[in-house]
Amino acid sequence: MxxxxxxxxxxxxxxxxxxxxxxxxxxxxxxxxxxxxxxxxxxxxxxxxxxxxxxxxxxxxxxxxxxxxxxxxxxxxxTLNKIIHLANPQQVIDGFNTKGVPNCVGALDSTHIPVPYPVGRGRAFTNRKGYASMTLQAVVDPRGWFINTYTGWVSSMHNVHMFRNSPLPCLMEKGHYAPNVEETVIHNVTIPLVILADAAYPLKPWLMKPYEGNVTNLQKPVFNTGLNSFRMGVECAFGQMKGRWRMLTRCLKMEQENIIAFVVAGCMLYNICESYGEVCMES
Known part of the structure; x- marks a missing residue:
C-alpha cells in the first residue's frame, strides 16, 4: 500500500x-x-x-x-535540494560515458499530470491529447533518478516555451549546473557538457537532439537511434514514478500550488525509494 x-x-x-x-x-x-x-x-x-x-x-x-x-x-x-539535485556531476558523466555519450549530465523530457479544468481557463490547460493537465519537465541521470525538475505550467504551452522559461538554460549557459567540471577533448575536438533531448527542443551547444530533415544513413540509424535509446531513461522514470504513485495519473482535485507541491513530492519520494532499492508493487 x-x-x-x-x-x-x-x-x-x-x-x-x-x-x-x-x-x-x-x-x-x-x-x-x-x-x-x-x-x-x-x-x-x-x-x-x-x-x-x-x-x-x-x-x-x-x-x-x-x-x-x-x-x-x-x-x-x-528537502528538495537534498533529494533532487546533481550531487556528483562526474559520476553522472561517467555513467553516460559508459553508454557511449561523452560529457553528458542528464536526459531531458516532459510529461503531463492530469488536473481539473479551472473555471474560465479550461482551454489554457487543455493539452494536445484533449484533457486538462500540468506539465512536468525533468532531467534524469543514467540510473533514472531525477536530478532537476520544473513544473507549474499549463499544458497548452509548448514544452519548448516552458523549457526556455525554466531555470535550466540559465544554469547551463552560466556554468552553474555542473560547476568545476571541465570540458572533454576527443581527437582535438572540445566536447562541452551536454544534456540529451528529443527533436522538439531547440539545438544548443549544450543541448543535444536528433538530426532532422534529410539525414545520411550514418546520422539516422547510428546517431539518432543511439541518442533516442539513451533518452529512454527519462521516459522510463516517468512511467515508473506514475506506476508507483498512481494518483499522478488521475485528476488531482487541488489548488494549483498544492498540485505543484504534490507532483514534486512524488518525484522526491520516487528518488528516495530508488535510492533504497524499493521495488514498485502492483496493486
Whole structure:
C-alpha cells in the first residue's frame, strides 16, 4: 500500500519530523508525524478517496487532506535540494560515458499530470491529447533518478516555451549546473557538457537532439537511434514514478500550488525509494 518498506518509510519521516511535530493541548491530541506522512504517501500511491484514508487512521477527511498538503509542501520546500539535485556531476558523466555519450549530465523530457479544468481557463490547460493537465519537465541521470525538475505550467504551452522559461538554460549557459567540471577533448575536438533531448527542443551547444530533415544513413540509424535509446531513461522514470504513485495519473482535485507541491513530492519520494532499492508493487 505504501510502495516502500517500513525502514524506508521511517527514514522519510525522520527528515520531516522536526517540522511537523505539534504540541498537544487540553483541547485535543496532536496527530503524530508518522501518521501525517503515511496519509500523504497513501494518497500518492492510491486513487482512493481521502475519506477512506481518514477512516483507517481515525481522522476526518478534512484533516487527512490538510496533512497531505502539509507533507507535500514540506517535502518541496525543505528537502528538495537534498533529494533532487546533481550531487556528483562526474559520476553522472561517467555513467553516460559508459553508454557511449561523452560529457553528458542528464536526459531531458516532459510529461503531463492530469488536473481539473479551472473555471474560465479550461482551454489554457487543455493539452494536445484533449484533457486538462500540468506539465512536468525533468532531467534524469543514467540510473533514472531525477536530478532537476520544473513544473507549474499549463499544458497548452509548448514544452519548448516552458523549457526556455525554466531555470535550466540559465544554469547551463552560466556554468552553474555542473560547476568545476571541465570540458572533454576527443581527437582535438572540445566536447562541452551536454544534456540529451528529443527533436522538439531547440539545438544548443549544450543541448543535444536528433538530426532532422534529410539525414545520411550514418546520422539516422547510428546517431539518432543511439541518442533516442539513451533518452529512454527519462521516459522510463516517468512511467515508473506514475506506476508507483498512481494518483499522478488521475485528476488531482487541488489548488494549483498544492498540485505543484504534490507532483514534486512524488518525484522526491520516487528518488528516495530508488535510492533504497524499493521495488514498485502492483496493486
Amino acid at each position: 505504501f510502495q516502500m518498506k517500513r525502514k524506508t518509510f521511517y527514514r522519510s519521516v525522520s527528515m520531516l519530523r522536526p517540522h511537523i511535530v505539534r504540541q498537544e493541548t487540553n483541547m485535543h491530541w496532536a496527530i503524530q508525524p508518522d501518521k501525517r506522512v503515511v496519509v500523504a504517501i497513501m494518497k500518492l500511491a492510491s486513487p482512493s478517496s481521502l475519506q477512506n484514508f481518514a477512516n483507517q487512521f481515525g481522522m476526518s477527511a478534512c484533516t487527512a487532506g490538510w496533512a497531505t498538503q502539509e507533507v507535500s509542501h514540506l517535502l518541496k520546500e525543505i
